[in-house]
Amino acid sequence: MRTRIFNVRLWDAERAVPTQGNVVIYEGHIVAVGDGGSGQPDDGAAQVDGGGATLMPGLVDAHGHLSFPVPGSPRGSDNQPPEETVLATVLNARAMLDAGFTGVIGAGSPKMRAELVVRNEIEAGNFPGPRILASTPTLTVTGGLNDNREMHQDIAPPAIIVDGVDACRRAVRMGFREGVDVVKINISGDDFFPRPAGRTTTMSEAEVAAIAETAHALGLLITCHTRSAEAVKYAVRHGAHIINHADFADEEALNLLEAARDRLFVAPTIGFLRLTQEEGPRFLGQKMVDRMRLDDCMAHNIRVHQALRRRGIRHVIGGDYGVKWMPAGTQARDIALFVEHYGYTPTGALACATRNGALAMRAAHGQDDTPDGLIRVGARADLILVDGDPTRDVAVLQRREAITGVMCRGIFHRNPQPAVHG
Ligand SMILES: [Zn+2]
Known part of the structure; x- marks a missing residue:
C-alpha cells in the first residue's frame, strides 16, 4: 500500500x-x-493531509544512551540491574520516537545485550522505536572512564575492561558474536569524574589500533569517547567513525580531523555541558558541579567546534541525553545550541541533526551515496511533520506537541493530527 502525504x-x-x-x-x-x-493524484494510495505542516527528515541522536534509567527511577546507570536496563531501553526508545527521533546510534550500553534485543524487537514490529544501531558496553582500560570498581569490592562495572591488545580484540569479537552494530571505546578520561581527567589519555594507541582493526574487519561502527588531544588523534588515525567531545583537541588534532572529514562524524555533545551547567546543581549538588570545571570544558569545546565547523566537519547532534536532568527525547536542544554556540545557521544545524545523522548511521559501510536523511526518491521514509517552520525557529522541535506526525520505516508511529483518509 502506498501512502501519499500532501498539503x-x-x-x-x-x-x-x-x-x-x-x-x-x-x-x-x-x-x-x-x-x-x-x-498528481495517486488513486491507489492512502491519502494523508499534512495540514500545512513542515515535512522533514527524522532526527538522529548520534551518541545515544537508550539504557539510562527512565525519569523517576531510583537507580543510577551504574547500578541498574539487567531487567530494569532492558525496560528502560524499551521506554526510552519510545520516548525518542515520540519526540521525532527516527535514528539512534548507541554510545555504550551498560549491558551487552540490552540495546540489541530491543533493536531486534523494534525491527520485528513488536515495540515502537527508532532505528537503533546497538552498541557494546563501553570498552575501557583499568582505571579508565567507567571503571568504577574499588579494590575491596566485587562489582561489575558498566563497561568491559580491556587491558592489552588481546583483551581488546576479544571484546570486539564478543560484541560481534552477540549482534551489536557499534563498538564504543573510552580513550580519554572525563572531568565529570574525579579521575581520570578529560585531558588524560588512558587507552594506549596499540589498544585503539587492535580494537579498530578488529571492528573494521567485522564491519562494526566505532564510536569514541575522546576529550584529550591524543585521544582524538588515536581515534582518527585508526579510522574511527564517530569522534565524541574532542574538547581539548590541539592544532594537530584539528588538522587530522579536517583531513578525514569525508569519512568521519563529530558529536560535540554541547547539550551535556550546557545542561549540566544549568540543571546539574539541582541534581548533583553545586560542589560536584564545581569540581567538573564545566566552564573550562565548555570554553574549549566552543573554540574547537567553531573551528571544525569552518573546516567543513560533519557534526552530528546528541550526547549523553538520558541522564536525569536531560531525559530521552529532549535531544533537539542540541540544534538550538549549535546555532547559539558554534555559529551554525538554523538550516546548517538542522542538517547536522538529519542528513549528517542519517549518513553516520551508514558510516560503517561507507554508504555516503545514500539519499537517507533527505526528501529524495530512494531515501528511507523516516520523516516528521512539524507544526511550524524549523528553519526560522529551530526551538519548535523541542516542543513535543509541535511534532504532529512521526513516520519511521514508512509507517506512521504518530499519525498527523488531520484525518487519514483511506
Ligand atoms: Zn556518552
Whole structure:
C-alpha cells in the first residue's frame, strides 16, 4: 500500500527554505516527490493531509544512551540491574520516537545485550522505536572512564575492561558474536569524574589500533569517547567513525580531523555541558558541579567546534541525553545550541541533526551515496511533520506537541493530527 502525504511544506538539508510539495511512500522508502500543492493524484494510495505542516527528515541522536534509567527511577546507570536496563531501553526508545527521533546510534550500553534485543524487537514490529544501531558496553582500560570498581569490592562495572591488545580484540569479537552494530571505546578520561581527567589519555594507541582493526574487519561502527588531544588523534588515525567531545583537541588534532572529514562524524555533545551547567546543581549538588570545571570544558569545546565547523566537519547532534536532568527525547536542544554556540545557521544545524545523522548511521559501510536523511526518491521514509517552520525557529522541535506526525520505516508511529483518509 502506498501512502501519499500532501498539503505539506518540504524541507531537507538540500533546501534553503520549506517549499510546497507532496511525497509518496512505498515499502519503507520515498518513491515519489512532487512540487506544488496537491500534485498528481495517486488513486491507489492512502491519502494523508499534512495540514500545512513542515515535512522533514527524522532526527538522529548520534551518541545515544537508550539504557539510562527512565525519569523517576531510583537507580543510577551504574547500578541498574539487567531487567530494569532492558525496560528502560524499551521506554526510552519510545520516548525518542515520540519526540521525532527516527535514528539512534548507541554510545555504550551498560549491558551487552540490552540495546540489541530491543533493536531486534523494534525491527520485528513488536515495540515502537527508532532505528537503533546497538552498541557494546563501553570498552575501557583499568582505571579508565567507567571503571568504577574499588579494590575491596566485587562489582561489575558498566563497561568491559580491556587491558592489552588481546583483551581488546576479544571484546570486539564478543560484541560481534552477540549482534551489536557499534563498538564504543573510552580513550580519554572525563572531568565529570574525579579521575581520570578529560585531558588524560588512558587507552594506549596499540589498544585503539587492535580494537579498530578488529571492528573494521567485522564491519562494526566505532564510536569514541575522546576529550584529550591524543585521544582524538588515536581515534582518527585508526579510522574511527564517530569522534565524541574532542574538547581539548590541539592544532594537530584539528588538522587530522579536517583531513578525514569525508569519512568521519563529530558529536560535540554541547547539550551535556550546557545542561549540566544549568540543571546539574539541582541534581548533583553545586560542589560536584564545581569540581567538573564545566566552564573550562565548555570554553574549549566552543573554540574547537567553531573551528571544525569552518573546516567543513560533519557534526552530528546528541550526547549523553538520558541522564536525569536531560531525559530521552529532549535531544533537539542540541540544534538550538549549535546555532547559539558554534555559529551554525538554523538550516546548517538542522542538517547536522538529519542528513549528517542519517549518513553516520551508514558510516560503517561507507554508504555516503545514500539519499537517507533527505526528501529524495530512494531515501528511507523516516520523516516528521512539524507544526511550524524549523528553519526560522529551530526551538519548535523541542516542543513535543509541535511534532504532529512521526513516520519511521514508512509507517506512521504518530499519525498527523488531520484525518487519514483511506
Ligand atoms: Zn556518552
